[in-house]
Amino acid sequence: MAADVGMVIGMFLCLNLSPYGPPQLQEGASWRYRIAGEEVSMRIVQVSPADAGTLLKVQISTPGGTRDPVKVMLAPDRRSARLSQDEPGGEGEALHMTIPEFKPGEVWRILGEESVTIRNVQPEGTSTPAGHFPNAIKVLLGKGSEPGAALWIAPGVGVLATAEDGKRDMELVDYGPRVPAAQMPGMQPGQPQGPPMMPMIPGPPGGGLSPAVTALDANTFVVADPATRTVTVFAVGRSAEGKWALLKKAVAPYGPPIQPMPGMRPEQGGGPPHGPERPRAIPQTQKQPN
Numbered sequence: 001m002a003a004d005v006g007m008v009i010g011m012f013l014c015l016n017l018s019p020y021g022p023p024q025l026q027e028g029a030s031w032r033y034r035i036a037g038e039e040v041s042m043r044i045v046q047v048s049p050a051d052a053g054t055l056l057k058v059q060i061s062t063p064g065g066t067r068d069p070v071k072v073m074l075a076p077d078r079r080s081a082r083l084s085q086d087e088p089g090g091e092g093e094a095l096h097m098t099i100p101e102f103k104p105g106e107v108w109r110i111l112g113e114e115s116v117t118i119r120n121v122q123p124e125g126t127s128t129p130a131g132h133f134p135n136a137i138k139v140l141l142g143k144g145s146e147p148g149a150a151l152w153i154a155p156g157v158g159v160l161a162t163a164e165d166g167k168r169d170m171e172l173v174d175y176g177p178r179v180p181a182a183q184m185p186g187m188q189p190g191q192p193q194g195p196p197m198m199p200m201i202p203g204p205p206g207g208g209l210s211p212a213v214t215a216l217d218a219n220t221f222v223v224a225d226p227a228t229r230t231v232t233v234f235a236v237g238r239s240a241e242g243k244w245a246l247l248k249k250a251v252a253p254y255g256p257p258i259q260p261m262p263g264m265r266p267e268q269g270g271g272p273p274h275g276p277e278r279p280r281a282i283p284q285t286q287k288q289p290n
Helices: 007-017
Strands: 030-035 038-050 053-062 070-074 080-084 095-098 107-110 114-123 126-128 131-133 137-142 149-154 158-164 167-176 212-217 220-225 230-238 244-253
Touching: 007 030, 007 038, 007 053, 007 070, 007 080, 007 095, 007 158, 030 158, 126 158, 126 167
Parallel strands: none
Antiparallel strands: 030 038, 030 167, 038 053, 053 070, 070 080, 080 095, 107 114, 114 137, 126 131, 137 149, 149 158, 158 167, 212 220, 220 230, 230 244
């Protein structure tokens, strides 16, 4: 089976069937990739419940032709899969794969053949022939001291692209069905596809300094707001049902308050009020009362 599907194609398939893929797995769902100049497609032809989870049959088509469907036994949480293929005389050798939480430092064992370390995870929008995906996640993978590879995933779609040495070697060409934004994980009608990767922070009324947003990883964001002199940390996560939600929020002040300029009220641009209004400075030419 490994020779028919290949480790890379098997990895893409498992990721597409995992919680990072479509919210609902259905017959007819498909992905088409361009790998090293050749097109490879995968299409779900059967979905049926099983004691151990969900049994799927996936048709893989490569330039070499189309073989019998690959059988995938998917766990209820969609984070582990067993891949096999019927051969003359019975079922062929099965391969197992577990989809980890993408966190820096974790070791990911791919189809029992190779282990890689997740070096970094960050939000990074990207485009492929299948479209633009503004809320994609970029995962940097490495093995020992070898140069790393990059993997882009769009929650609700699956694998988008891979790259080595800064050059893309695989891209998603097409997929279907296209899920409406209202059905995407954690999304509402009118919102872009994917989870809320970045908090939406409005700028201050009338202009001025806008809050600065920094992503520590794919699930943690820091917002520094000069208008209120506060730092807010947001942590988001995804439930077993595939819904995104705010898990934690912490606010802390930073630095001394910005004091108004002499003769200027806070609302005129000298910063927000911090306690009672301070007295204005007395000009040097004016004598102070005794």
